[in-house]
Amino acid sequence: MPLEKLHGLELPAAADMHVHLREGAMTELVVPTIRRGGVNTVFVMPNLVPPITTVKHCMEYKQRLQSLEPDVTFLMSLYLHPNISTETVIEAKRAGVAGIKSYPHGVTTHSDDGVMSYEQFYPVFEEMERQDMVLNLHGELPPSAGKDITVLNAEESFLPTLLDLHRRFPKLRIILEHCTSAAAIEAVKSCGPTVAATITAHHLFLIVDDWAGDPHSFCKPVAKLPSDRRALLRTVVSGNSKFFFGTDSAPHPAETKRADRVAAGVFTQPHAVSYVIDALEQGVEMGVIKADEVTKEKLENFLSGFGRTFYKVEDDKKERIVLSKPSEAVEDLLRSTDGSLEVVPFRRAKMTWGVSWK
Numbered sequence: 001m002p003l004e005k006l007h008g009l010e011l012p013a014a015a016d017m018h019v020h021l022r023e024g025a026m027t028e029l030v031v032p033t034i035r036r037g038g039v040n041t042v043f044v045m046p047n048l049v050p051p052i053t054t055v056k057h058c059m060e061y062k063q064r065l066q067s068l069e070p071d072v073t074f075l076m077s078l079y080l081h082p083n084i085s086t087e088t089v090i091e092a093k094r095a096g097v098a099g100i101k102s103y104p105h106g107v108t109t110h111s112d113d114g115v116m117s118y119e120q121f122y123p124v125f126e127e128m129e130r131q132d133m134v135l136n137l138h139g140e141l142p143p144s145a146g147k148d149i150t151v152l153n154a155e156e157s158f159l160p161t162l163l164d165l166h167r168r169f170p171k172l173r174i175i176l177e178h179c180t181s182a183a184a185i186e187a188v189k190s191c192g193p194t195v196a197a198t199i200t201a202h203h204l205f206l207i208v209d210d211w212a213g214d215p216h217s218f219c220k221p222v223a224k225l226p227s228d229r230r231a232l233l234r235t236v237v238s239g240n241s242k243f244f245f246g247t248d249s250a251p252h253p254a255e256t257k258r259a260d261r262v263a264a265g266v267f268t269q270p271h272a273v274s275y276v277i278d279a280l281e282q283g284v285e286m287g288v289i290k291a292d293e294v295t296k297e298k299l300e301n302f303l304s305g306f307g308r309t310f311y312k313v314e315d316d317k318k319e320r321i322v323l324s325k326p327s328e329a330v331e332d333l334l335r336s337t338d339g340s341l342e343v344v345p346f347r348r349a350k351m352t353w354g355v356s357w358k
Contacts, residue, residue, distance in 0.1 A: 002284035002291050006277060006323050009296060010358060013040040013319040014273050014303040017075075017311065018136075018177055018198050018246030020045045020265065021065060025341050029334060030251050030269055031068040037272030038303075038321045038355035041073040041313065043136075043246065046101055051079035055091045075311060077101045077136060080115055086127040098311060099134035099175075100124075104142050104158075118165065125165070129172045134311065137162065139176045139184065140221050151222045152208065155180055159187040166191050173310070178203065178248045180221045182231035188242055196310050198246025199302075202266045202346055204232055204279035215257040216344050219250065220264040233283040236276070236302050237293040244307035247272050254333070254342040268346045271330060273303060275346065277323060277353040324354035 019034070019042045021027050034042060044065065046052035052061060058076050065074045075098040078084060084100065092100070105116050115121070128135060139162060140154035149157055162176055176188055176197040188197045206223035223229070235243050249272065250265025257263060268275055276299075283289040308315065329351050334343045 001281070001325060003277065003281045003294055004325060005291070006294070006299075006353075007325040009299075009323045010320050011273075011296070011300055011323065012304045013315060013317075013321055014038050014245060015041040015307045015311075015313075015315070016245060016247050016249070016269075016272055017043040017175075017307040018045065018200070018248045019043065019269065020047070020248070020250040022251060023048055025336055026251055026253070026343075027064070028068060029336050029341055029343065030249075030267075031065060031072075033270040033334070034069060034072050035357070036270050036355075037268075037274070039269075039272050040071065040317070040319050041075065041308070041315065043075040043098060043311070044077060046077045046079040047103060051081060052077070053079050053081040053083040053088075055088065055095050055097065058092070058097055059095060073313070073315075075099075075313065079103070080121060080124075082120070084121070084124055086123055089124060089127040089131055089133060093131040093133055097133070098313075099136045100128065101136040101138070101177075103138045104140055118161070122168070125169045125172055129169055132173070134173045134175060135165075136175045136177055137165075139179075151220070152224065155221045155224075156183045159183060162187060162195070163191070166195050170194065175310070177246060178221060179232065179243075181224050181228045185231050185235050185243075189240070193242075196242045196244065196306075198248070198307075199232055199236060199243055200246060200248045200266075201268050201272060201275035201279060202248075204229065204236065204276065205282065205347070215262040216346065216348070217266060218262055218264060219248065219266045230288045233279065233288050236280065237289050237298050239298050239301065241301065241306045241309070243302070244310065245272075245276070245303050246307070251343045254344050257344060266346045267334075267343050270334070270345060271347075271352050271355075273321065273323075273355050274353040276303065278326075278347070278350075281353075320358040322356050322358055324356065326351040326353050328352070328354065
């Protein structure tokens with residue numbers, strides 16, 4: 001075990017700054033798994049049906065989530081949409097909404113109401129700067145943006161848009177969500193301190209060959225080349241405060257992963273922290289990173305500190321988690337109480353590191 005030194009390590013509770021908690025029965029199944037994964041703070045995605053475009057809808061959803069798990073801090077977001085005005089931004093800030101999420105039209109789950117062009121939202125972004133709110137970007141161009149755009153180059157093709165938005169709104173806090181490529185890492189590094197990025201657990205494992213044969217590893221943006229995976233692993237242990245944890249855990253009913261058109265999303269919530277440790281251990285075994293680069297300080301910062309600092313949110317309870325070396329396998333299925341809903345977790349049946357609450 002290359003990282004056996006981590007057994008018994010105590011860390012601050014993780015902050016997962018990108019989660020999908022869905023609606024209805026799926027919400028009831030998924031929300032209780034947040035703390036199981038070593039997480040006590042989450043940034044919640046707004047791509048419900050219909051999307052969350054009003055503060056009222058957002059606060060009602062938050063209340064529902066809190067009723068299911070009162071020991072988690074839910075940071076809420078709105079869905080960037082023509083209904084969002086400068087007045088909406090002001091109202092959202094007063095209500096404690098943390099950010100506004102942009103989905104390019106048609107690139108991922110429930111993005112049919114997504115952005116076609118950013119110009120119409122410039123007044124909204126100006127108000128977000130004034131209110132110190134976060135703009136969360138799903139960083140891909142849709143195929144309709146031009147010829148030769150595919151799932152493999154959609155993220156890299158979006159990067160000029162990221163740089164342009166940062167140039168126009170230099171004080172706007174922007175997060176490039178779920179980076180999957182070395183090019184995205186370098187673009188974020190080239191920006192000022194108001195631009196950061198999340199990195200998922202599953203992209204630390206996957207390359208294109210993995211999801212091409214496994215629907216339970218298929219997500220948007222898709223995993224890319226081995227060189228991109230190596231760049232992500234190295235970034236996690238780099239200590240660069242621009243990059244922090246966001247699982248993009250995205251559960252789907254098991255049958256939609258077996259459909260003719262496979263739903264995009266990987267479910268990682270129950271083992272969020274564990275998967276990161278698993279991936280780093282693989283990275284050491286492959287020679288991509290060194291065991292002495294995986295330090296307590298770097299894990300604390302990536303899993304918790306950097307994200308909390310960027311979002312300006314404290315963990316008032318100062319909760320702690322403890323790592324333990326692998327002794328159990330990831331379950332094959334999560335099933336609702338009545339058996340009507342099944343979800344397949346990432347790396348099912350694989351051994352994984354344990355996480356417990358102190």
